[in-house]
Amino acid sequence: MSEAKETLLTGLVALLLFAPLTGVSLEGYGLNSHWQNPFLLAGMAMIGRLLLGRLRGLRLPAGLAEYDWQTRLQRPILAVVVIAALIFPWLVGKYWLNVATLALIYVLLALGLNIVVGLAGLLDLGFVAFYAVGAYFYALGFKYLDLSFWIALPGGALLAGVCGMLLGFPVLRMHGDYLAIVTLGFGEIVRLVLNNWIDFTNGPNGVRAPFPSFFGLDFSRHPMPGKSSFHQFFNLPYSSIHKEIFLFFLLFIVVCGMVYFVRRLRRMPLGRAWEALREDEIACRALGINHVTVKLSAFGIGAMTGGIGGAFFAASQGFVNPTSFTFMESAHILAIVVLGGMGSTAGVIGAAVILTVLPEALRDFAEYRGLLFGCAMVMMMIWRPRGLLRSRRALFRREQRAC
Amino acid sequence: MTGHIFAQQAVNGLVLGSVYGLIAVGYTMVYGIIGMINFAHGEIYMIAAYLTAIFLAGLTLLGLQSPPLAILLVLAATIACTALYGWSVERIAYRPLRHANRLAPLISAIGISLILQNYVRLSQGARTQGIPSILDGGFHLFASGPDAFVRLTHAQLLIVVTAIISMFLLHFFIARTAMGRACRAVQQDRVMASLLGVNTDRVIAIVFVLGAGMAAVAGVLVTLNYGSFDFFIGFVAGIKAFTAAVLGGIGSLPGAMLGGVVLGLAESFFSGFVNTDYKDVFAFSLLVLVLIFKPSGLLGVPEVEKV
Numbered sequence: 001m002s003e004a005k006e007t008l009l010t011g012l013v014a015l016l017l018f019a020p021l022t023g024v025s026l027e028g029y030g031l032n033s034h035w036q037n038p039f040l041l042a043g044m045a046m047i048g049r050l051l052l053g054r055l056r057g058l059r060l061p062a063g064l065a066e067y068d069w070q071t072r073l074q075r076p077i078l079a080v081v082v083i084a085a086l087i088f089p090w091l092v093g094k095y096w097l098n099v100a101t102l103a104l105i106y107v108l109l110a111l112g113l114n115i116v117v118g119l120a121g122l123l124d125l126g127f128v129a130f131y132a133v134g135a136y137f138y139a140l141g142f143k144y145l146d147l148s149f150w151i152a153l154p155g156g157a158l159l160a161g162v163c164g165m166l167l168g169f170p171v172l173r174m175h176g177d178y179l180a181i182v183t184l185g186f187g188e189i190v191r192l193v194l195n196n197w198i199d200f201t202n203g204p205n206g207v208r209a210p211f212p213s214f215f216g217l218d219f220s221r222h223p224m225p226g227k228s229s230f231h232q233f234f235n236l237p238y239s240s241i242h243k244e245i246f247l248f249f250l251l252f253i254v255v256c257g258m259v260y261f262v263r264r265l266r267r268m269p270l271g272r273a274w275e276a277l278r279e280d281e282i283a284c285r286a287l288g289i290n291h292v293t294v295k296l297s298a299f300g301i302g303a304m305t306g307g308i309g310g311a312f313f314a315a316s317q318g319f320v321n322p323t324s325f326t327f328m329e330s331a332h333i334l335a336i337v338v339l340g341g342m343g344s345t346a347g348v349i350g351a352a353v354i355l356t357v358l359p360e361a362l363r364d365f366a367e368y369r370g371l372l373f374g375c376a377m378v379m380m381m382i383w384r385p386r387g388l389l390r391s392r393r394a395l396f397r398r399e400q401r402a403c
Numbered sequence: 404m405t406g407h408i409f410a411q412q413a414v415n416g417l418v419l420g421s422v423y424g425l426i427a428v429g430y431t432m433v434y435g436i437i438g439m440i441n442f443a444h445g446e447i448y449m450i451a452a453y454l455t456a457i458f459l460a461g462l463t464l465l466g467l468q469s470p471p472l473a474i475l476l477v478l479a480a481t482i483a484c485t486a487l488y489g490w491s492v493e494r495i496a497y498r499p500l501r502h503a504n505r506l507a508p509l510i511s512a513i514g515i516s517l518i519l520q521n522y523v524r525l526s527q528g529a530r531t532q533g534i535p536s537i538l539d540g541g542f543h544l545f546a547s548g549p550d551a552f553v554r555l556t557h558a559q560l561l562i563v564v565t566a567i568i569s570m571f572l573l574h575f576f577i578a579r580t581a582m583g584r585a586c587r588a589v590q591q592d593r594v595m596a597s598l599l600g601v602n603t604d605r606v607i608a609i610v611f612v613l614g615a616g617m618a619a620v621a622g623v624l625v626t627l628n629y630g631s632f633d634f635f636i637g638f639v640a641g642i643k644a645f646t647a648a649v650l651g652g653i654g655s656l657p658g659a660m661l662g663g664v665v666l667g668l669a670e671s672f673f674s675g676f677v678n679t680d681y682k683d684v685f686a687f688s689l690l691v692l693v694l695i696f697k698p699s700g701l702l703g704v705p706e707v708e709k710v
Contacts, residue, residue, distance in 0.1 A: 017491060021522070029460060029534065121506055123509050170694070182691055185691060192683055193681075331513060334510070370518075373517055375514070
């Protein structure tokens with residue numbers, strides 16, 4: 001078919017698709033007309049179709065595509081990131097510090113999901129369930145058992161990991177796609193139970209979660225009698241930002257630990273088995289890899305990371321309720337992993353920071369977030385399924401010599 | 404009295420189950436033919452619900468008064484438009500990924516699902532919408548007293564009858580027409596079918612169109628029956644219909660309908676006799692349990708992975 005004909009056909013189909021849903025909107029039992037919308041959208045579709053035809057032959061310049069970002073720029077970038085993170089909290093106000101803390105939580109979650117989706121190739125659509133387990137373990141543990149953050153953090157991680165293993169064990173034996181739908185269902189089960197079990201979880205009204213203490217010192221202005229608070233102990237004037245800075249650094253240390261952990265894991269036999277299973281499960285099984293335990297380890301570690309993220313989320317918000325754990329949240333984390341390039345640690349961290357800060361910086365963007373995430377996911381899968389910056393696998397390479 | 408409640412829940416479950424079955428057909432056919440879970444299928448159903456309301460409002464504005472004619476026209480227009488959505492989704496998001504790795508089409512499907520949800524939310528607003536009820540009345544069956552009867556509304560009857568007719572037509576198409584034979588051939592062995600001259604891309608497109616059409620039938624019927632919907636209904640309906648497809652044996656058409664009815668009945672009895680708040684939890688747990696203990700479903704054949 002000629003290009004002109006195909007473009008016209010695209011426009012016609014787009015017009016038919018967009019006309020009923022964007023051309024009119026329901027108003028009570030009647031309709032409001034926005035007759036120009038479908039024509040605009042169909043026009044855009046036609047322009048997009050034309051551009052697509054033109055761009056098809058286009059490739060990134062060879063030097064840019066082949067440039068080895070990871071090994072050449074790793075150290076300078078790492079240094080810049082660490083220094084920036086050390087300086088940053090002292091320069092900004094409470095609002096941006098909170099945004100940064102949230103961004104770090106997403107970095108942590110995305111690193112966890114990246115192990116499951118990116119390295120092991122298992123699609124987990126209910127990641128938010130483990131996040132919820134961690135958050136609610138802390139909040140409910142405090143409410144009923146008076147657990148402190150420092151016990152709830154490993155406890156929540158462990159519980160989330162156990163949940164992941166219990167869920168994953170039966171499902172991972174089967175064809176991979178089922179895992180996606182089972183985790184999707186599990187995510188909804190957790191949310192619905194948290195929402196409906198009002199006697200235990202307080203339902204939609206949520207549960208309070210206290211702020212973590214600094215080695216036993218709390219951050220209140222007036223501590224309980226007989227106890228010392230952070231600003232009294234260090235003879236500082238009271239400031240409410242102390243605890244935010246503390247949480248930021250704490251989270252930063254955890255994220256750094258996680259990055260190191262993932263980096264080591266990828267070079268271990270286990271990490272290599274994950275990636276090998278992702279590429280060809282049958283070949284791996286023929287070579288004697290136990291696919292269930294290998295996948296289960298990835299799934300469990302991912303779930304544990306989700307649990308840690310959840311405990312931090314509860315601590316930073318001071319409050320949890322089920323609306324924070326919808327499917328949209330899972331989709332958000334998945335979008336981060338996909339856009340960052342599945343399997344690439346640096347890409348995922350970058351995407352988590354950008355996709356958390358951007359909606360805060362551009363309020364208008366927030367409205368279109370879901371739409372843009374969806375488009376980005378489809379386009380990434382079609383054009384660059386391994387991420388904008390490709391992740392390189394560690395491999396033995398012969399030294400290149402000039403001769 | 405308990406007998407009446409039981410019978411009433413059975414009627415409700417049957418109605419619900421027919422709807423699940425109609426949506427499940429789309430999952431099961433797509434899974435059978437290209438082996439992927441089409442996560443965007445629930446959103447196709449949601450779009451059909453919106454289209455129903457829009458076309459109905461349009462017909463009312465044009466001055467059409469007769470309910471049967473309006474229902475027929477709305478059904479035809481919604482099926483056509485929704486089928487076009489199904490076709491476009493396949494063309495844009497799945498066809499380029501035919502030879503990509505296993506994860507790519509799934510993620511693309513999630514992306515499409517987000518796109519469709521937000522597209523409807525932005526164009527039609529986030530609030531719950533409704534349509535005026537145009538199908539009133541019903542029958543009282545087994546009436547033995549002022550409160551002792553089983554109610555079957557006209558809308559419910561319409562759902563069951565239309566579901567049966569649609570399934571019969573679909574079965575006829577798959578079993579008796581040349582295109583249907585091509586569909587079965589592609590399902591059995593795509594490479595061999597294409598070597599024998601079957602246009603596999605077209606067959607796959609047809610399967611998406613058929614699945615979307617069946618989801619459209621479900622969307623129209625549910626909207627006529629319940630009258631209210633929002634942009635998020637596709638999510639839960641999608642998971643439940645998928646549960647129905649798995650329950651009946653994924654890849655099997657009669658299985659999808661059977662699974663839908665079984666799930667509808669189970670859910671209806673659960674919410675009638677146990678607890679309404681947890682009916683979704685019950686349905687999702689059923690999905691997990693079926694996948695664990697009988698992944699091949701009621702009518703499916705065990706899956707053997709070939710190299």
